[in-house]
Amino acid sequence: MATNVLVIQADQFRADCLGVAGNRDVRTPHLDRLAADGVRYRDAYAPFPVCTPSRYSLLSGLHVRQHGGWTNHCTLAPGVETFPRALRGVGYRTAAVGKMHFTPTYLDVGYDHLALAEQHGPGRYDDDYHRELAAAGLAPVTDLVDQEHEFRASAPQSYWDSYGAGRSNLPPQWHSTTWIGERARRELANWTDDGPNLLHVSFIKPHHPFDPPDGWDDAYDPDALTPLPGWTDTIPTADRGHRREYFDYEPLDLPRLRRVMAHYYATITHLDHEVGRLLDLLAERGLYDDTLIVFTADHGEYLGFHHLLLKDGPMYDPIVKVPLLVKFPGRHRAGETSTALVSLIDIAPTVLSTCGLRQAAPLPGNDLTDPAPGHDCVFAEDRRHGVAGMARTGEYKLLWSDVAGEALFDLTADPHELTNVVDDPVHGEALRRLRETVARWALFDATPPTYLDHDAPRRPSVTGGRAARRELFAHAVAEQPHTSC
Template sequence: MTNVLIIQADQFRADCLGAAGNPDVRTPHLDRLAGDGVRYRNAYCSFPVCTPSRYSLLTGLHVRQHAGWSNRCTLAPGIDTFPRALRRAGYDTAAVGKMHFTPTYLDVGYDRLELAEQDGPGRYDDDYHRELAAAGLAPVTDLTDQEHEFRATAPPSYWDTYGTGRSNLPEEWHSTSWIGERARQVLTGWTETGDHLLHVSFVKPHHPFDPPAGWDDLYDPAALTPLPGWTDTIPAADQRHRREYFDYEPLDLPRLRQVMAHYYATITHLDHEVGRMLDLLRRRGLYDDTLIVFTADHGEYLGFHHLLLKDGPMYDPVVKVPLLAKFPGQRRRGEVSDALASLVDVAPTVLAACGVAPTTPLPGQDLGDPAAGHDHVLAEDRRHGVAGMVRTGSHKLLWSDAAGEALFDLAADPYELTNLVGDPAHGDQLRRMREAAARWALYDATPPTYVDPAAPQRGAVTTTDRAARQELFAAAVAERLRHQL
């Protein structure tokens, strides 16, 4: 059998890798991983929100099939996952970092979970925040950005900078460092003869873009190049998204470059921790025969159409994800694939590499097969009503019940600025893409979201001191605010 290491980032724009041609960001360890395997240039998530996308990765199913429509949902017990399948096959299974489950330690197949959550009740249940509280520390920068009660009292500097800035935590207590350290502890326990699965999921580079001291000044904002798709103003078609998490109309190039500097710093910090994990495997002689997958749950606008974060249309920067796969036995080293791929391909890829058959047919493909690839990929969204996407190699169809349809010829219009729905010359293309959406019932009513806060859990499940942590963190935020005003 084969060892498996899944490394997942959050809100990682696909072109923010040196290997992807980004002129500024420094990702030497991920670039080396890409050189040892295959980099998929056209990989997409199934839903540009954390939990729905993560459930698609775990199950190999589209969101319509697993019914996890929001960040407060539970994976139904009858739905299989690749961790469950590997556990049944005798694998030691573990997860470290951000899982974003309901309940926090939901049993999806990992026997051991060490969690570092960012949102909702998980923050007050998990290992990371329990240890922070025990050390008398509070993630003030993150809390101010993520929790509504604290964000409502954020100082003007928070809004002026779009929430970017140095973390108040020392580097060793930053979530990226904590997750990397816990992941290395798990990898140190891997035996040469055993069969192991580790899923490492970083909180970053998800906002707030708050690298710790020593990383926050890594990039000179003035030297950074805005990424493709930046526009000086918000296009008319996107004006309804002007005020999502922030008001994006005032975003200008100096502010954007500062945001980029901190976003890139969180990526380089993450890359550093990935490198430490991979070097450990190399030293132990386990690297060559381990399947290693790096990806993210969704992307980030980072200035595309004058927007930030992820709340808005499913343009490529927010729905495309990085995807690197290093296969056992040094197969397919240094390849770059233009095939259409999806996060639903991760589960069948892992199962195939481990010689484990799925319990039911899956819509994804084994990326270990050089011929793998889709005619089209799908994504859905339910944050602003019903919305969907069909993406082929050359075109994209977006629709929503709020904004109607938009068809883009990506060869001629890679920045998705010209809607061709009313152009007779593209009528046949529009019809074919509508038919693809209809085959997947993407226009149909949404199945109900499954939520079960009492579902079976694994790991360090305790909520006994949740109130004490909440009180400690609230006091820390109030104290910071008192000094800032």
């Protein structure tokens, strides 16, 4: 019988915000259970700390410099194979639920059916979730104020003071996490016993705003929370150029940070609850043991690291490191913690291998069904503030940027990346080796420009009424001031 595949993805999920990762404050019992049945990869990295580029890398198994999706407003180029398309080609029933962040919104990357819940850009006015919200006379005011420039410009002072942390204005049953979880269960309920099936579930949370719904927002006492490793009382000199990115981080103090953490953790625990319901449904149907299940995120979150929040800044570990849990069919390697360096580009070859498919063309990622050591070096790129990159081994990290220059960190002595040793001759040999590694990696493909095609092939949608929904949501924001923060 063919292997079923369930890929569960979060957005902006810091890798150490799991109980199984040693975090004593956050509660993630269902993800911890998944880790106990599979492999937790302690050192997994995103190839780009931004939603769409990272998602295209997960789907294709390619670095961003290979697939050309450099921004959140881009299209996966024609001819780029994806694991959903490969599985569909051999008879899999393929579906995706939640946030995909494609352009066009219903881009065909290999999913027969899409039930979308987007957050930013035109997708939120095209998708199923916001269409249903509008039909119910509801508007996601908290999210609109945080995400849409036209509304954020007039946000109340409480929004800025709280860094967007507060209760969602939506009823719990209409919160995106609940909606995505419910739609995903509908898809799992339609799985046939003989398969084969692929479902990709992608949650918007814990991406900002940090807005759990009523009933979840008070799950954590801010005063009881401990700042995560890497918190500094002030912004380090090297990072002061990032003090005003999405917010002004200078006023961030421990009480504000703990409030953000409480709401961030609450969105994670809410998400964990929905993941648990998916796992339970698979178990009830007798499909859990033989399903390949992957849990990961598109990128991380600073959450106080170097006195910063969100993801706009240098590619320090909290934003490029991601959670990665893989439960193989038959619970093979159950309970294992791998210290191998791995990347989201490893997911596509792993899915293909587990499902018995050959790669259409050689991929740079590794097949994680092989327990051998991972990459000697993992790479990430960024194009938001000039051309920037990261190369990370087990001992060192090299950051480079045409704006900020180079930074080298000795991760053994300096795990929180506070001391740049790029000019220290003691580390000269490590710097030389990393530069050579980067040069070889950057040469394997010419760097394509951002690919964008609004008329690319897409799956059918029944959205309609984009202008009407936009008008309804704008009216709701004007009539209902953002007070949840």
